[in-house]
Amino acid sequence: MDENQIIGDVMKTTETVFKSMVFMDVKGQKYEEEIRIPNRHLTAMVGFAGAYMGLTAIHCSETFARCVGGSMLSMDFDKLSQEDVRDALGEIANMIAGHYKARLAESVHTEEQVFEQSVPSVICGEDYVTHAVTDAPRYCVLFDTDHGNFYIELALKKA
Amino acid sequence: MNDDILKTLVVHSTTEVFEKMITLHVRQEAAQEEALFNGEMHVCATIGFAGEWHGFLSLQCGEDLAYQVTSKLLVTDMADLEKADVWDAMGEVVNMIGGRFKAIFAESYNDGHEAFKMSLPTVIMGSNYSLVVVGSDRIPETILQADGKKFLIKLALKKVEA
Numbered sequence: 001m002d003e004n005q006i007i008g009d010v011m012k013t014t015e016t017v018f019k020s021m022v023f024m025d026v027k028g029q030k031y032e033e034e035i036r037i038p039n040r041h042l043t044a045m046v047g048f049a050g051a052y053m054g055l056t057a058i059h060c061s062e063t064f065a066r067c068v069g070g071s072m073l074s075m076d077f078d079k080l081s082q083e084d085v086r087d088a089l090g091e092i093a094n095m096i097a098g099h100y101k102a103r104l105a106e107s108v109h110t111e112e113q114v115f116e117q118s119v120p121s122v123i124c125g126e127d128y129v130t131h132a133v134t135d136a137p138r139y140c141v142l143f144d145t146d147h148g149n150f151y152i153e154l155a156l157k158k159a
Numbered sequence: 160m161n162d163d164i165l166k167t168l169v170v171h172s173t174t175e176v177f178e179k180m181i182t183l184h185v186r187q188e189a190a191q192e193e194a195l196f197n198g199e200m201h202v203c204a205t206i207g208f209a210g211e212w213h214g215f216l217s218l219q220c221g222e223d224l225a226y227q228v229t230s231k232l233l234v235t236d237m238a239d240l241e242k243a244d245v246w247d248a249m250g251e252v253v254n255m256i257g258g259r260f261k262a263i264f265a266e267s268y269n270d271g272h273e274a275f276k277m278s279l280p281t282v283i284m285g286s287n288y289s290l291v292v293v294g295s296d297r298i299p300e301t302i303l304q305a306d307g308k309k310f311l312i313k314l315a316l317k318k319v320e321a
Contacts, residue, residue, distance in 0.1 A: 044293075047207025047215075047278025054279055055207070090293030118207025118278050119215050119315060125288025133204075133250025134279040155279055 001107055003139065006156065009107065010141050013099040014152050021095060022071045024145060028152070031142035035059050035151050042086070043123045043130055044093035050115035052104060053159045054136055056097040058089060060150035062124070065089045067147045082124070090120035096152065104156075160268070160316060162299040168267070169216070169314045170301055172259035177305055180255060181231045188302040188309055195302065195311050196221060196286075202245065203283040203290055204253035208261070210275035214316035215292050216260065218253050222284075224308040225249055242284075250280035260314075 011028040018026045042065045045057040060068075062085070069088035070077030080088075097117050105114045123130065132138060136157030143150050174185045195201075202225040205217040220228075229248035230237045257277050265274050283290070292298050292315045300313040 045205075045207075045281060047209065047281075049207070049209045049276035049278045053276070055281060057281075086291055087293055094293075116209035116213070116276070118209040118213050119317075120293040121205060121207075121215055121217075121290060122293060123283055123288055123290050125285055128283050128285025128288040131246045131250075131282045131284070132279055133247055133254075133282055136279060157279075159276075 003137070005107060006139050006154070007141060009100060009103045010139060010152055010154050013096055013103055014141065014143065017092060017095045017099055018143075021092065022068050024068075024071065024147075026143045026145055028141040028143045031140045031151060035140065035153070037061055037149075040124070040126050041065075042089055043128075044086075044089040044120055045123075045130075046090075046093045046097040046120045047118040048097055048101070048115040049118070049159070050113060051110075051159055052115045052156060054115075054134070054154065054156040055132060056093060056100060057130070057132075057153040058093050058096065058150060059130075059153065060089070061148055064145075064148040064150055068092060086122040086124065090122050093122075094120045100154070160318070164268075165314055165316055166299055166301050168263050169256070169260055169312055170303065172256050172263060173218070173303060173312055175259055176252065176255045181228050181252070181305075183228070183231065183305040186304045188304050190302060195219070195309055198286055200284070200286045201225075202249050203288075204249040204280055205283070205290070206253050206257045206280045207278035208257070208275040208316065209278060210273065210319075211269075212264075212274040212316055212318050214275070214314065215298075216253060216257050217290060217313045218249070218256065218310060219290075219313070220249075220310035221308060224305060224310055227306065227308070228252060246282045246284070249282050254280050256312075264316075
């Protein structure tokens with residue numbers, strides 16, 4: 001699979017999940033810099049393993065995560081608890097991994113399951129950095145929305 | 160699966176990896192109420208489990224222990240280490256603990272069959288962050304100590320509903 005196809009699949013997957021779950025139209029662009037988000041921010045990650053292994057992660061500000069949670073749960077974003085926000089972002093990461101799994105299976109022309117997903121985990125804080133420890137290629141897409149930026153990261157390799 | 164059984168298996172796996180691969184003796188510590196790394200720079204190495212069972216394992220330790228572990232694993236003076244060495248070494252350590260746990264769990268509780276595969280490790284570094292597993296109110300955790308420095312192991316594991 002070439003890089004452009006993988007990046008394209010990440011964009012389409014994210015657009016689909018955001019449109020159906022967050023009711024938000026988003027458009028992405030390839031991003032090759034280090035992800036830096038000022039102030040309080042969140043990262044929701046889902047690992048996967050099987051014929052392919054890796055992880056998907058969404059990185060965003062807390063304000064954007066509240067916007068996502070509010071839209072998914074049909075609640076005012078300032079009424080959401082920390083737990084609501086974390087669960088919503090974890091669910092988005094999980095759905096992106098799930099949708100990407102289907103696209104990857106199509107790309108490699110298999111009806112077999114290409115991977116299974118682990119449970120989502122969410123990091124929340126002000127001054128942390130994350131690093132996928134792998135020799136697998138890493139792909140990142142920046143999405144610029146009216147409510148702020150977010151990033152989708154994918155590390156993927158054949159097992 | 161009983162939390163105490165999981166804790167015992169993960170402590171055993173961690174002790175083996177620390178003692179055999181890093182040559183650091185490990186001792187279990189009593190649980191404590193206050194946060195272990197309150198505002199201090201610390202490292203959290205995580206790995207996901209996916210398959211018939213799914214879950215998550217993390218090892219959190221202070222920056223000093225992370226550098227010490229890296230130094231021993233890479234047989235390199237601490238002063239010569241770069242941050243990237245620490246990322247890689249801590250990812251490798253959680254990968255080894257996960258691998259050992261996977262083998263013991265399969266042998267003891269899954270009739271010798273592979274219960275899950277492991278995803279790629281991720282390492283988080285910072286001084287002010289928290290980590291939660293979605294859908295788990297409380298992740299069983301154990302405080303251990305190596306060379307007088309406390310560290311935390313968290314493990315969540317559930318059988319996937321058919």
